[in-house]
Amino acid sequence: DDVMVRDLLVRFLSLRGYQVRSAKNGREALRLIGESVPDLVILDLVMPEMNGVELLRALAERDYAGRTIILSGHQNDALLAEAWALGPQEVLDKPLDLERALTAIQLVMVCREC
Numbered sequence: 001d002d003v004m005v006r007d008l009l010v011r012f013l014s015l016r017g018y019q020v021r022s023a024k025n026g027r028e029a030l031r032l033i034g035e036s037v038p039d040l041v042i043l044d045l046v047m048p049e050m051n052g053v054e055l056l057r058a059l060a061e062r063d064y065a066g067r068t069i070i071l072s073g074h075q076n077d078a079l080l081a082e083a084w085a086l087g088p089q090e091v092l093d094k095p096l097d098l099e100r101a102l103t104a105i106q107l108v109m110v111c112r113e114c
Contacts, residue, residue, distance in 0.1 A: 001047045012098050026050025030058055038066055045072040056086035067108045
């Protein structure tokens, strides 16, 4: 939901060799995932139109086999607990630490191969 954070993350990861697509909300993300399934989805817990929990549910209904990382700047423990129950591999706090995000992405992707 934060254009600046989304654009910064896209640029940061693209410069490190990742193929990155971005979406401004959960509905757009589902459309993009329907076109080409990514290995990893990084999503905000609180987004307009469709929150992170709703997106995780929709991914589960589509049998999404990739990995997920949640970004959260909110201390909504109930929403976060609901999200964890849907199987993300990591939760990163905002403000986003880009180097920590890169490390989490690398670990999540390596563990996918395990």
